[in-house]
Amino acid sequence: MRREQYTILFTTNPGIEDIAADEIKARLRASIEEVRENHGRVIAKVREEYLDLIEELRSIYRARIVLKRGGICAEMTCLRDLAQIVNDSGVHEYLSPDSSFAIRVNRAGSHEFNSMDIARVAGDAVIEAAVRYRGFRPRVDLDYPSIIVSVDVIESDVIVSLELSGDLSWHRRGYRIYDHPAALKPTLAYAMLILSGISDKDSLLDPMCGGGTIVIEAAYMLENSRLYCLDKNPRHISGAKLNAMAALVQNRISFFVGDATKLSRYIREVDVIVSNPPYGIRLGSPRQVKRVYSEFIREAVSITNKSIVLITPDYDFVKKSLLDNGWRISHERVVAHGNLYPHILVAKP
């Protein structure tokens, strides 16, 4: 079944759905149908000729072709309606006698049934549709399926979709050769760069760059900017260089071992700082955390021309330090990062 236009469900980091929607709209010439804030979901209509570009998006985890949407109630007997929705989805068109499939379930809300019940009913409905409409019985293969059928049951909403990105989420970019123990998700690095308002030719510094995620994402976005990656730990700088080599951008970035609380010793000025300082607990005592943060911020404002963007769970203290140094907060938002909800702060002189 060939169609001109596909409805695609994109998943992203909760808290940056608007940034993902802007990227999807701009890069894929898509029309946005729905942005589910704080749920990490964007639904858009994408024309067939743009589907190949989905892999290049920097702000999304996964993409799925939506086959069918519907609604069900919460009781066990309502699973009959789920079976009907899967049966009507046209999923059989994507199967062949040699192919296999697996069901992946995302469930949220209170229902009498659980995810295993959904998977069982949806799996049977896929087989039944293939037997009825195509005359063969497809194989189930949970490890290496030819296609992955996703069934989302979020409260009473049902979405049946096909995974476009296999099982490898796009935020695990291929360049992560060196696995920094507190690495930032590349999707969040991208979002922070967008929020910084950086333009090509502006210089960028990440003064606590770890494995280099922010500067590597910047190298993908910006062609002419000078990019600096500084960390006090030489092991992380060696790792960041390896990651940059894997990303084929090593010639675009200058790497330094140095102390962010003494920034002005290494760099006289930069246009933009984007950074993911260590979360408090890794720096030792609360007093030590406050000292590092305030010395770093005092140095950062003294060398930065345009904006400073930080992701931190210690946002009250960081905001106060920025304000005490005469800067203002132009934007603030909460994002999900692991099990934490740090804030992204954008500060301007």
Ligand SMILES: C[S@@+](CC[C@H](N)C(=O)[O-])C[C@H]1O[C@@H](n2cnc3c(N)ncnc32)[C@H](O)[C@@H]1O
């Ligand atoms: C949360 S990690 C950054 C991770 C990075 N965004 C990534 O994706 O790999 C924080 C980094 O700050 C570095 N750091 C801590 N104190 C520092 C200081 N005073 N100067 C420079 N780097 C520092 C740590 O070595 C660590 O690599």
